[in-house]
Amino acid sequence: MNSRMIETGRGTKVRILDAGSGEPLIFMHGAGGLFPENPFLDQLAQHYHVFAPEFPGFGESTGEALLEDMLDFTLHGWDVVHELGLTRPHIVGHSMGGMIAAEMAALAPNDVSKLVLVAPAGLWLPEHPIPDIFSFLPHEFAQYLFHDRSQGEAMLTGGLDLKNPEALKEFYIGNSRRLSMAGKILFPVPNRRLSKRLYRLSAPTLLVWGKSDALIPPVYAEQFKAQIANAKIVEIEKAGHMLPYEQPEEFVRSVTTFLQ
Amino acid sequence: MKFTWFNLMPWPSLPDNFREEHRSVWVDIPNRLYDPHKGHFVYHEYMDQLEYADSLGYDGIGVNEHHQNGYGLMPSPNIIAAGLARRTSQAALAVIGNSLALYNPPLRVAEEFAMLDVISGGRLLAGFPVGTSMDTNYCYGQIPGLTRDKYAEAHELVMRAWHEDEPFAFDGKYNQLRYVNLWPKPIQKPNPPIYIPGGGSVETWDFCLDNDYNYSYLSFTGYLRGKKLLDGYWDRVAARGKDESPYRAAFAQTICVADTDQQAEEMYAEHVNYFYNRCLHVHSGFADAPGYRTIKTIKADVLNALSEEMQSLFPNLTWKELVDEGYIIAGSPATVRERMEDLIKSLRVGHIFCLIHIGNMPDWKTRYSTKLFAEQVMPHLRDMWPEWKDDNRWWCQPLDERLQPENGIEQARQDARMPL
Numbered sequence: 001m002n003s004r005m006i007e008t009g010r011g012t013k014v015r016i017l018d019a020g021s022g023e024p025l026i027f028m029h030g031a032g033g034l035f036p037e038n039p040f041l042d043q044l045a046q047h048y049h050v051f052a053p054e055f056p057g058f059g060e061s062t063g064e065a066l067l068e069d070m071l072d073f074t075l076h077g078w079d080v081v082h083e084l085g086l087t088r089p090h091i092v093g094h095s096m097g098g099m100i101a102a103e104m105a106a107l108a109p110n111d112v113s114k115l116v117l118v119a120p121a122g123l124w125l126p127e128h129p130i131p132d133i134f135s136f137l138p139h140e141f142a143q144y145l146f147h148d149r150s151q152g153e154a155m156l157t158g159g160l161d162l163k164n165p166e167a168l169k170e171f172y173i174g175n176s177r178r179l180s181m182a183g184k185i186l187f188p189v190p191n192r193r194l195s196k197r198l199y200r201l202s203a204p205t206l207l208v209w210g211k212s213d214a215l216i217p218p219v220y221a222e223q224f225k226a227q228i229a230n231a232k233i234v235e236i237e238k239a240g241h242m243l244p245y246e247q248p249e250e251f252v253r254s255v256t257t258f259l260q
Numbered sequence: 261m262k263f264t265w266f267n268l269m270p271w272p273s274l275p276d277n278f279r280e281e282h283r284s285v286w287v288d289i290p291n292r293l294y295d296p297h298k299g300h301f302v303y304h305e306y307m308d309q310l311e312y313a314d315s316l317g318y319d320g321i322g323v324n325e326h327h328q329n330g331y332g333l334m335p336s337p338n339i340i341a342a343g344l345a346r347r348t349s350q351a352a353l354a355v356i357g358n359s360l361a362l363y364n365p366p367l368r369v370a371e372e373f374a375m376l377d378v379i380s381g382g383r384l385l386a387g388f389p390v391g392t393s394m395d396t397n398y399c400y401g402q403i404p405g406l407t408r409d410k411y412a413e414a415h416e417l418v419m420r421a422w423h424e425d426e427p428f429a430f431d432g433k434y435n436q437l438r439y440v441n442l443w444p445k446p447i448q449k450p451n452p453p454i455y456i457p458g459g460g461s462v463e464t465w466d467f468c469l470d471n472d473y474n475y476s477y478l479s480f481t482g483y484l485r486g487k488k489l490l491d492g493y494w495d496r497v498a499a500r501g502k503d504e505s506p507y508r509a510a511f512a513q514t515i516c517v518a519d520t521d522q523q524a525e526e527m528y529a530e531h532v533n534y535f536y537n538r539c540l541h542v543h544s545g546f547a548d549a550p551g552y553r554t555i556k557t558i559k560a561d562v563l564n565a566l567s568e569e570m571q572s573l574f575p576n577l578t579w580k581e582l583v584d585e586g587y588i589i590a591g592s593p594a595t596v597r598e599r600m601e602d603l604i605k606s607l608r609v610g611h612i613f614c615l616i617h618i619g620n621m622p623d624w625k626t627r628y629s630t631k632l633f634a635e636q637v638m639p640h641l642r643d644m645w646p647e648w649k650d651d652n653r654w655w656c657q658p659l660d661e662r663l664q665p666e667n668g669i670e671q672a673r674q675d676a677r678m679p680l
Contacts (some may be wrong), residue, residue, distance in 0.1 A: 033539065064405075122571075132551055134397075134404070134550060135398065135543070135545035135546055135549075136545060137545050138545055140545075172558070173549060173555060173558055173559065175548075176550040176551065176553070176555065176558060177555055178550070179550030179551065180404060180405040180550045180551025181405065182550075183403050183404050183405050183549070183550060183551050184403055184405055184406065185401050187397070187401075187404060187549075188397070188398070188401040189401075240548075
């Protein structure tokens with residue numbers, strides 16, 4: 001994918017990956033950020049003009065201090081759309097990015113073509129508490145994020161050996177920077193009262209979930225569906241919370257089928 | 261030199277298999293391990309010890325704030341300090357301190373510290389810690405990436421509340437108050453001496469130097485490891501063109517005194533072991549929430565005493581290693597004196613927070629060690645900084661005439677007398 005930097009009106013500097021042609025589709029990543037390789041984006045780019053911005057605090061994007069609360073994050077999302085000159089894009093958001101996408105759609109429902117929420121954060125069911133990612137040790141992430149833990153571990157570390165102190169430090173610094181940012185909307189409980197605003201969503205909405213999601217379990221899909229006027233659920237086999245990475249073909253098929 | 265006798269107030273009855281059975285002494289430690297009936301006696305024993313330290317001539321008695329843990333039983337150190345304010349009359353009350361970002365509004369800290377200063381007749385030393393990540397983020401739910409910003413705003417509010425003589429409006433990001441108008445105000449002007457307990461961030465050093473606050477380094481890995489960090493601090497002091505008064509810095513040190521080196525090991529080893537292996541057994545995932553420390557500080561590679569690495573080190577430390585590597589200073593009065601001199605000189609500190617009650621140490625041992633230190637160690641260390649002996653910038657300025665507890669108790673019991 002092509003990579004370039006843009007600056008928003010607020011002053012954040014954002015790296016954009018983009019590829020493909022056709023209807024605009026913007027992908028909002030989760031609290032772990034984009035990986036070095038994102039095959040599902042390449043595949044989506046065979047059908048759409050895909051834009052994947054990195055949030056400030058992730059990868060090369062900066063301006064973390066300019067975003068402090070949910071409204072800042074939401075407006076930042078629209079600022080990026082504006083800077084890219086997109087009109088009524090499809091918005092696909094994963095996990096934290098799904099929460100932001102849902103907020104964007106609640107704020108400006110008529111500016112979204114179709115909405116895909118991939119295991120989004122944003123709701124809280126006391127009887128199904130979401131594990132506290134902010135207290136995970138490096139080796140604990142994979143078991144909550146992936147259906148196949150050992151494959152997931154390799155993907156998370158990008159081949160880094162976490163037994164090597166330098167590699168561990170690199171991971172630690174990157175992880176601190178990303179989760180520090182994510183914490184502004186997810187810590188200590190990932191609920192910024194999105195449920196008060198979901199009634200405003202009007203775009204057709206797809207909820208995509210991994211059947212083995214151990215972080216935000218599929219019971220949350222039902223909650224989102226119940227609160228969104230025009231939503232349906234697709235569950236994907238042998239996939240955990242990181243389903244776009246774990247089952248890219250199946251994920252892309254579900255998304256493109258819905259967007260057609 | 262100023263010596264402050266601290267009681268961390270650990271829970272003394274963590275089970276022998278605590279480390280194996282529980283992942284953390286902090287945050288999610290099962291609270292069924294706490295027994296309020298026993299707690300009644302524990303609080304009084306610990307407060308009695310603090311009063312005892314006052315009677316032996318320690319310059320200060322110290323308390324601090326922690327939450328949801330078996331390491332230190334003072335969610336509100338101000339409550340303990342209030343009790344001490346009534347029953348002591350000499351020692352400074354070192355409340356090190358109140359975690360500013362946890363109070364809503366933080367005006368509460370300005371008020372309670374003012375109350376303590378007034379009740380004690382101007383004996384308060386006011387500490388403003390950011391608080392550990394366990395306390396601040398995991399127990400009290402503060403967003404890690406915003407904690408320092410919120411702390412900075414709270415600090416500004418508290419200082420203005422203490423200093424200004426007219427009501428004012430405060431339009432902060434985290435606190436909006438139409439009328440700030442402090443009642444009561446502290447005795448000490450313009451404010452009680454401020455102590456900032458910290459780890460090793462450059463930002464904290466600059467904050468202390470910007471405001472001429474005391475920088476208190478609290479560590480359990482001892483003074484030999486602490487040296488690297490305090491060297492960094494003193495370099496910063498020099499770079500900022502500030503004077504090098506040793507009273508700019510405080511250091512907390514675990515100290516065990518007995519008649520002989522051998523007796524010190526026999527008497528105290530089990531309690532030191534309890535402290536390091538149970539009281540400091542913190543789940544690494546709670547030690548440092550992402551965003552709690554700045555990336556700059558992480559990159560500076562400052563050792564986090566609660567990191568996984570340190571955690572795995574503690575259980576294997578022998579008494580000899582603990583002593584030789586300076587985690588603790590232990591032994592006969594002569595031995596302790598010698599090590600303390602080395603500590604004070606090499607770290608260049610004017611204040612020592614003496615950690616003499618350790619882990620599950622029984623009362624009699626605590627008093628024994630406390631008395632030996634006061635009588636046979638402290639007097640020899642008093643004048644280690646003769647050129648700075650009149651530097652009282654970081655010490656309290658009590659009223660000359662203030663109520664004495666002995667008289668007070670007697671008066672309180674008398675019947676009312678009609679004025680003639």
